Amino acid sequence: MAGFLEKYKKDLLESLSAGEKKRFTYVKHRRQHPHLHPECKFCRKIKANKDILLENRHIVVMFGRQHHKGHILVMPKAHEEDLLKLHQETVDSFMNDTMHVMKALGKAIKPDLFNLEYLDNWDHHIHWNIYPRFRKDKDWGNPPVIPLKGQKFKENPLTKKELAVFKKELSRLKKELW
Structure with missing residues (x-):
């Protein structure tokens, strides 16, 4: 019987269109990992535990592209695509956690201020881009200049000392909050 079911499943998959196969794979993935999306780059990083600086039950923190020193991403652990559809308690927790991460980063690199950015149309996993801003930035007084996808940029990473302080924070x- 098991052989028959495997053959039936194989025949069924072969008969599906590309879109139907994609949907079938997505549904299968959602059963195995109910809070992650198989085609989301952030979900893949979360699943692989790649580049994660901090996580708790609700959020994940990782470095963004370092075109601005200390660029951090804060996102829900679960794949969510619309901030406006989240339950208010989730939004409150997400913002509260984001503020704590900003304070930790502030202690490490002492920026003059922060820019917080939410781009819903670039990556479809809700996340905040946190940009520490310094008066010496060439784009000071304006929104941060963000390189387009695939565009080369000069990296501006944290120093070893700054990174150590940030990780300590x-x-x-x-320990204190989560």
């Missing part, structure tokens, strides 16, 4: 946050 994140560790403290995890």
